[in-house]
Amino acid sequence: MPATFLPLTTRPDPPADASADASVEHVIRAIVDGRSTAETCNTDLAAGPWDFDARTGYGPGSSMGDVIPAGAPRQGELPVEYREAGEDELDARIMAAKRTLGDRVVVLGHFYQRDEVVRHADHVGDSFQLAGAARSRPEAESIVFCGVHFMAETADLLSRPEQAVILPNLAAGCSMADMADIDQVEDCWEQLEDLYGDMDAVGDDGRVPVVPVTYMNSSAAIKGFVGRNGGIVCTSSNARTVLEWAFERGRRVLFFPDQHLGRNTAKAMGVPLDQMPMWNPRSPLGGNAEDELRDARVILWHGFCSVHRRFTVDQIARARDEHPGVRVIVHPECPMPVVDAADESGSTDYIRRAIDAATEPTTFAIGTEVNLVQRLAAQYPQHTIFCLDPVVCPCSTMYRIHPGYLAWVLEGLVAGTVHNRITVPDDVAAPARVALERMLAAKPHAPGALAGAAAGVDAPRTTVRP
Structure with missing residues (x-):
């Protein structure tokens, strides 16, 4: 059967020369063989x-x-x-x-x-x-x-x-997934319980002290932990919807393992940065003072994606200098300054849909993994599409x-x-499925929920209760 992008729609046939144009492997071979002046x-x-x-x-x-x-x-x-x-x-x-x-x-x-x-x-x-x-x-x-x-x-x-x-x-x-192992997360939870009290205790406001949220980029053991403790899984497509779900049930969110997706999503929802402390699993209380954790709304794990950490504000500035009118779209796993400097941010599917929806020839600078960027450039030859990072460096x-x-x-x-x-294993699978079913029920907002103000997009806002 033909390949499909989900929802199940027929994948468009690429141009006749798309195989060579879209292949990062071919580009890297050309660099190594001296047939290209690009850098890897x-x-x-x-x-x-x-x-x-x-x-x-x-x-x-x-x-x-x-x-x-x-x-x-x-x-x-x-x-x-x-x-x-x-x-x-x-x-x-x-x-x-x-x-x-x-x-x-x-x-x-x-x-x-x-x-x-x-x-x-x-x-x-x-x-x-x-x-x-x-x-x-x-x-x-x-x-x-x-x-x-x-x-x-x-x-x-x-x-x-x-x-x-x-x-x-x-x-x-996945190096990001490996940045939060089950022992570290359970130790964090115990320390937070010592600070906040019974994690299952529902207060007068109808909420528990903390709701754990794990990014899809985590092990099944972590997903099982989340399922056992009243939490939920998220992806970059539905992170905002998931945080709304979590804030309805908890006064705080423990978000792991990707700090950047958590910070960018919560910031877009109006959570102040000083209420988003970082948890370093190698330090007592994650390296935070007790007062900082009591005032926290989102506790961010010290994890990141090495692909998206490569993108910088300087790369965006260079793209704007060299391509006036360029439309810059980055993944929300990028650091906050990069997301703020871009025109829009969104999941990989959001990036694809944004390019597909462009009716006039447009120059796009994309901040995500280079295999996808190369493929989009081949599939949409009416546009100029390039990766923000000039160094060809795919996900390891x-x-x-x-x-x-x-x-x-x-x-x-x-x-x-x-x-x-x-x-x-069955003992992990049962609670992990609970967390995943909650995720699948949390339908993402319309594309553009994290879109930047520079693009003129009015992202839906959520009022986060104090």
């Missing part, structure tokens, strides 16, 4: 990701400087036939395997996946959309999730028990998914073998 953050990106499977770390790319936990999943050796196969051969093998499997398999692809993988996806979307897609194909025996580990866990939570969820490369983790872990791994897991299914199945 690491020339090792031109190698196959299997070259790094035996090494500790997230691999080359935006997260290469982040510290990976000792127990992070590792990928075993990929058979040599997949490592040595060329792009055309892998394409043919993937398509043949999908034809053989038919409706028995569904391939999900995140927007940040390399173009050589996205072209084989049945559904393409952001984490919120793919969470819905995971349950939209109940007839499929297997769900192959071309994304990262927490996304595959979420698909396992939302799919039928007999469906096998497969992550083509087990090393495709998304880039671990390669057509070689996709061919391997699909041909395994044809042969009756399930490689790299992701399963969540």
